[in-house]
Amino acid sequence: MKTLRPVRPLALPFALAAALLPAMKAHAQNPDPMDIRGCTAIESDSQRLACYDRATGRVNLPIAQKRSDSSDTTIFGRDAGRRSEPNDAVSAPLSLLDSRWELAPESKLGTFNIRGYKPVFVMPVFATSDQNNRPTSPNPDNTVPTSQALQNVEAKFQLSLKTKVAQDVFGDVGGDLWVGYTQSSRWQVYNKRLSRPFRETDYEPEAMLVFNTHYDVFGWQGRLLGIGVDHQSNGRSNPLSRSWNRVIADVGFERAGWTVMLRPWWRIPEDAADDNNPDISDYMGRGEVQIVRELDNQEFGLMLRHSFRGGSRSHGAAQFTWSFPVAGNLRGYMEVFKGYGESLIDYNHNATYVGVGVSLLDWY
Numbered sequence: 291m292k293t294l295r296p297v298r299p300l301a302l303p304f305a306l307a308a309a310l311l312p313a314m315k316a317h318a319q320n321p322d323p324m325d326i327r328g329c330t331a332i333e334s335d336s337q338r339l340a341c342y343d344r345a346t347g348r349v350n351l352p353i354a355q356k357r358s359d360s361s362d363t364t365i366f367g368r369d370a371g372r373r374s375e376p377n378d379a380v381s382a383p384l385s386l387l388d389s390r391w392e393l394a395p396e397s398k399l400g401t402f403n404i405r406g407y408k409p410v411f412v413m414p415v416f417a418t419s420d421q422n423n424r425p426t427s428p429n430p431d432n433t434v435p436t437s438q439a440l441q442n443v444e445a446k447f448q449l450s451l452k453t454k455v456a457q458d459v460f461g462d463v464g465g466d467l468w469v470g471y472t473q474s475s476r477w478q479v480y481n482k483r484l485s486r487p488f489r490e491t492d493y494e495p496e497a498m499l500v501f502n503t504h505y506d507v508f509g510w511q512g513r514l515l516g517i518g519v520d521h522q523s524n525g526r527s528n529p530l531s532r533s534w535n536r537v538i539a540d541v542g543f544e545r546a547g548w549t550v551m552l553r554p555w556w557r558i559p560e561d562a563a564d565d566n567n568p569d570i571s572d573y574m575g576r577g578e579v580q581i582v583r584e585l586d587n588q589e590f591g592l593m594l595r596h597s598f599r600g601g602s603r604s605h606g607a608a609q610f611t612w613s614f615p616v617a618g619n620l621r622g623y624m625e626v627f628k629g630y631g632e633s634l635i636d637y638n639h640n641a642t643y644v645g646v647g648v649s650l651l652d653w654y
Contacts, residue, residue: 386654405451409649414647416645417442423437425530446647448475450472452471453470468497490633493523493524497518511545518537519537531566532570535558541553556576570631574631589654590611611623611626
């Protein structure tokens with residue numbers, strides 16, 4: 291019988307590698323779903339994430355999913371609210387409100403995940419029929435004394451995000467606490483004469499307590515009830531300073547491809563001497579309704595706002611938006627606004643605005 295020669299110490303790692311290489315290769319091609327290390331060999335983002343979920347017991351949570359145009363989406367994506375099943379099959383999508391507010395138990399993603407809120411867009415062209423060259427207010431400290439040489443064509447962009455900071459605040463009753471932040475800017479980028487200033491930037495932090503609801507009204511399902519505190523200001527000094535604080539209620543309804551959000555609010559009173567815009571509720575309203583329609587990968591939005599007062603205190607506004615696919619996740623965006631309060635500095639200024647650009651994130 292031939293005597294086996296001992297393996298030299300320096301050759302031992304190479305011998306082990308040679309013995310394990312076929313097994314490692316086979317394991318990479320057919321990873322064990324219960325071994326989290328095997329998930330790293332999966333090239334598909336959605337399947338790799340599903341593998342991690344199964345290996346850690348998270349088999350009923352929403353995951354990122356491939357869109358029909360083969361572009362990957364993340365938590366910011368339009369189709370991020372899909373559910374993964376243990377067999378890797380993708381079930382029906384969550385509803386529109388679920389996809390943004392994690393209402394149903396199976397749509398919960400936990401806390402401190404950055405989510406989309408209002409649309410995120412860039413419009414290189416934002417034109418108006420009547421630029422507000424001399425902003426005014428009943429407070430004399432907030433009336434611009436001389437007219438500004440502003441152009442009617444500028445640029446506009448908006449950033450809007452939110453995150454959940456507490457989940458199921460009231461136990462079985464539910465209630466998720468969200469905080470959000472929206473910033474929108476109007477930039478006189480083509481106004482070389484004034485050194486291309488930012489004409490107006492509005493900052494809007496808010497906190498919202500949101501509940502999941504289940505009831506039907508005329509074929510619409512009531513899915514969301516929320517209450518929140520909102521601060522909005524332009525961060526400027528007098529005479530251009532504008533700001534207000536509100537308590538806002540949100541009542542959300544939906545049906546296939548549609549959402550309707552009713553948003554009445556109450557302005558928190560301020561001292562008369564410090565109120566930059568004492569009549570803002572008569573112009574920017576005491577409530578609004580937001581209607582969103584998803585159709586053939588396009589999104590149509592309509593906002594209607596009113597002061598709910600008569601006579602000389604009756605004012606309102608309407609805004610129509612349209613986003614449509616361009617390439618991958620990049621979408622075209624158009625906005626038309628008519629009425630009062632397109633921005634805080636224009637809260638009591640009536641004009642028509644039209645903008646075109648691209649959308650990075652829509653309502654849903």
